[in-house]
Amino acid sequence: xxxxxxxxxxxxxxxxxxxxxxxxxxxxxxxxxxxxxxxxxxxxxxxxxxxxxxxxxxxxxxxxxxxxxxxxxxxxxxxxxxxxxxxxxxxxxxxxxxxxxxxxxxxxxxxxxx
Amino acid sequence: xxxxxxxxxxxxxxxxxxxxxxxxxxxxxxxxxxxxxxxxxxxxxxxxxxxxxxxxxxxxxxxxxxxxxxxxxxxxxxxxxxxxxxxxxxxxxxxxxxxxxxxxxxxxxxxxxxx
Numbered sequence: 001x002x003x004x005x006x007x008x009x010x011x012x013x014x015x016x017x018x019x020x021x022x023x024x025x026x027x028x029x030x031x032x033x034x035x036x037x038x039x040x041x042x043x044x045x046x047x048x049x050x051x052x053x054x055x056x057x058x059x060x061x062x063x064x065x066x067x068x069x070x071x072x073x074x075x076x077x078x079x080x081x082x083x084x085x086x087x088x089x090x091x092x093x094x095x096x097x098x099x100x101x102x103x104x105x106x107x108x109x110x111x112x113x114x
Numbered sequence: 115x116x117x118x119x120x121x122x123x124x125x126x127x128x129x130x131x132x133x134x135x136x137x138x139x140x141x142x143x144x145x146x147x148x149x150x151x152x153x154x155x156x157x158x159x160x161x162x163x164x165x166x167x168x169x170x171x172x173x174x175x176x177x178x179x180x181x182x183x184x185x186x187x188x189x190x191x192x193x194x195x196x197x198x199x200x201x202x203x204x205x206x207x208x209x210x211x212x213x214x215x216x217x218x219x220x221x222x223x224x225x226x227x228x229x
Contacts, residue, residue: 032216043120043207044158044220051216090157094216100146102218104157 002027004093006105013081014113021076021108023091030096033074035065038088038107047089050074061085086112117141118210120221127198128229135193135224137208143188144210148218149181152205164191198228 003026013019025031032051036044048059055067065076074091091105117140127133137147146165150158162178164170164185172178180202182194191210195202205225209218 034217036220041205041223041225043118043222044209046217049217096216099163100211100216100218101148101160101163106157109155 002029002093002095002103004091004103004105006089006091006108008108009106010109010111012111012113015083016080018079019077019081019085019110021089021091021110023074023076023105025072025074025091025093025103027072027093027095031093032096033065033067034092034094034102035059035063035074035076036090036092037061038090040087044090047076081110081112083112083114085110116219118144118208118219118221120206120208120224122224123222124225124227126227126229129199130197132194132196133198133226135195135206135208135226137191137193137210137221139189139210139219142210142212142219144191145188145213146211147185147191148209148211149183149191149193150207150209152207152223154205158207161193195226198226200228202226203228 005024007022034049035047047063048057050057050067058064089108092102119138121136149161152158161176162170162172164183170183185191207223208221211218
């Protein structure tokens with residue numbers, strides 16, 4: 001069965017420090033991968049996506065992620081975080097054939113400390 | 115581009131009444147729309163998938179008679195929570211996508227509180 005795992009429910013990090021939010025998936029078919037950010041009481045905003053091509057994907061707000069097919073991972077990174085990056089981050093997977101439904105991870109709460 | 119709106123952003127209703135939430139794609143034609151429910155500090159749970167002009171496909175465990183979904187046009191889908199109860203209080207988020215597109219565009223969400 002397909003699934004998405006975000007191992008860290010909360011990640012505290014000091015301002016200007018680097019951060020990595022982990023995402024692993026399980027699928028028997030090819031996937032597309034997404035990272036979204038959600039601020040309190042708001043919808044989801046796309047940070048970046050992997051559809052094909054280069055496995056290193058750059059997104060908005062200085063975030064990047066690397067697709068690793070052998071490790072079935074798509075970890076999100078930022079070299080230097082800001083207070084404003086405090087939010088909930090969701091990894092999502094959809095499949096290259098089928099219904100376009102997403103499978104979401106459980107989310108990681110990034111808390112940036114001053 | 116690819117903007118999705120939801121109305122209302124917040125709604126409070128009394129137990130036993132029905133409430134309708136609208137989801138609109140403002141600058142593209144949405145062949146498929148999705149409705150999610152999100153409990154506090156949890157991930158999004160897919161409730162149903164709707165294709166324009168077709169009946170919605172509900173996920174297992176979602177009561178189709180309680181959560182009525184209509185996708186009458188390529189820019190509008192509605193979710194009606196019928197005979198709402200306090201346990202229906204939640205954050206409801208819609209998303210939309212176009213034919214053969216894998217990215218979903220999300221609305222800002224609707225906070226429903228049933229008293």
